[in-house]
Amino acid sequence: MSARCTVGSRHGWNLVCAHTRNLLPAPVMGTSKNAPHGIFRGGLILLLLLVAGPGWTAGGGDYLMHAEVDLSDRKSLQRGARTFVNYCLSCHSAALMRYNRLGRDLNISENVLKENFMFGTDKTGDTMTVALNRMEAEQYFGIVPPDLSVTARSRGANWLYTYLLTFYRDTSRPTGVNNLAFPDTAMPHVLWELQGWQEPVYREEIRKDGKVTRVIDHLEVVTKPQQKPAPYQDEPYEETVRDLVNFMVYLGEPIKLKRNTIGAWVIVYLLILLVIVYLLKREYWRDVK
Numbered sequence: 231m232s233a234r235c236t237v238g239s240r241h242g243w244n245l246v247c248a249h250t251r252n253l254l255p256a257p258v259m260g261t262s263k264n265a266p267h268g269i270f271r272g273g274l275i276l277l278l279l280l281v282a283g284p285g286w287t288a289g290g291g292d293y294l295m296h297a298e299v300d301l302s303d304r305k306s307l308q309r310g311a312r313t314f315v316n317y318c319l320s321c322h323s324a325a326l327m328r329y330n331r332l333g334r335d336l337n338i339s340e341n342v343l344k345e346n347f348m349f350g351t352d353k354t355g356d357t358m359t360v361a362l363n364r365m366e367a368e369q370y371f372g373i374v375p376p377d378l379s380v381t382a383r384s385r386g387a388n389w390l391y392t393y394l395l396t397f398y399r400d401t402s403r404p405t406g407v408n409n410l411a412f413p414d415t416a417m418p419h420v421l422w423e424l425q426g427w428q429e430p431v432y433r434e435e436i437r438k439d440g441k442v443t444r445v446i447d448h449l450e451v452v453t454k455p456q457q458k459p460a461p462y463q464d465e466p467y468e469e470t471v472r473d474l475v476n477f478m479v480y481l482g483e484p485i486k487l488k489r490n491t492i493g494a495w496v497i498v499y500l501l502i503l504l505v506i507v508y509l510l511k512r513e514y515w516r517d518v519k
Contacts, residue, residue, distance in 0.1 A: 294411070297391035297475045301487055307336050310477025312461065313470060315347050315358075317420050318378060321367065324358040324481055326379035332358075335484055371416045372404075383482040387475050394421065394471045398428040398449050410446065425467040427453040 300306065311332065314324075333343040333354065340354060348354070350361055367374050382390060393411040397419040400408035405418040419425075433447040457463075462470060480487065 294386075294388040294392045295395065297387040298472060299387045299476050299479050301476070301480055301490075303476065304337055306473045306476045307480055308338065309470075310473035310475070310480075311336060311338075311347065313474045314378075314477055314481075315349070318474075319349075319358060319360060321360065321362055321371075321375040322378045323360045324379045325377050327358050327481055327484070328355055329358065330354040331484060335480070335487055373416050375417075378478060378481065380482045382475070382478040387479050390475045390478060391471060394474065395425075395468065396428075396449060397422070397425075398430050410449070421467075421470075423455050424458055424462055424470055426451045426455045 329343055329348055329351075330340075332338065332347070333340060338347070343354060344352065348356075350359070362375070364374050385393075389411060393409060396410035397407050398410070399406065402408075403414070405416070407415075407419045409415045409417075419427075428449040429452045430446040431448050431450055432444045434442050435445050436442055458465075
C-alpha cells in the first residue's frame with residue numbers, strides 16, 4: 231500500500247495566494263482629508279502581508295508546508311548538523327560557519343566534532359567548505375551548487391521544508407527527479423534513501439479557455455527505503471527534514487540563539503527601570519500643583 235503525502239496541488243496553492251491578494255484594499259486617492267484613512271489602510275495592508283507572507287515562496291506564489299522551527303531544541307540542531315555534513319556538505323559549502331563555532335553553540339565536544347563532523351579538515355577553526363571544483367560542479371549539474379550559509383534567510387524555513395519533501399520521479403529530467411517547490415531543479419534527490427521514491431498523481435482540470443490539462447494533485451511514496459542508515463532507522467523522514475531545516479535556520483543567523491536570551495533580560499531590565507522612573511516622577515512632582 232502506498233503512503234499518501236500531504237502535498238496539495240500546485241493550482242490549489244496559487245488559489246490561496248490569489249485569494250489573499252484579493253483581500254487587499256484599493257489605494258486611497260483624494261485630498262489630504264483622506265490621509266487618516268490612507269494610514270489605516272496602509273497599516274492593514276502591512277498586517278495582511280505579515281500574516282500571509284510565510285505562505286509565499288521567494289519566487290512568488292505557491293503555498294508552502296509549515297516547518298516547526300525551534301532553535302532552543304539543541305538535540306534537533308545536533309541531528310540537523312549531522313544530516314547536513316553527511317548529505318549536503320559534499321557539494322554545498324557553508325563558508326560563513328566555522329566548526330569551532332558550531333561545536334560551541336550546539337554543545338558538541340571537540341573530539342566528537344573532529345570524529346563525526348569534520349571530514350575535509352582537521353582544524354576546528356576552518357570554515358565549512360567543500361573540495362568540489364566549481365568548474366567540475368557546473369559541468370556535472372549545469373550550475374555551481376550554492377553556498378547554504380544564508381539560504382534559510384533568503385528562501386525561508388517553510389520553503390526549504392517543502393522543497394525537501396516534494397521531490398518526485400521525472401524521467402524527462404537529467405537527474406531523474408523534479409520538485410514541486412522548485413520546478414526543473416538541477417539538484418538530485420540526495421535524501422532518497424531516507425524518504426524513498428515519490429511519484430505524482432495527476433488530475434484533469436479545465437482551464438479558462440476551455441482546454442483540459444493535467445495537473446499534479448498530490449505525491450505518493452511508491453518505493454519505500456529498504457534499509458536506512460543506522461542513525462535514521464527509527465526516525466520518520468519528516469522529522470529528519472525538520473531537524474535539517476532547523477539547523478539551516480540556525481546556520482543563517484547563529485547569534486539568534488543568544489539574542490533571544492539577551493532580549494528577554496533587556497525587557498526585564500526595562501520593566502524594572504520603568505518602575506524606578508515612575509517612582510522618581512511621583513517624588514519630583516509631589517509638591518507641584
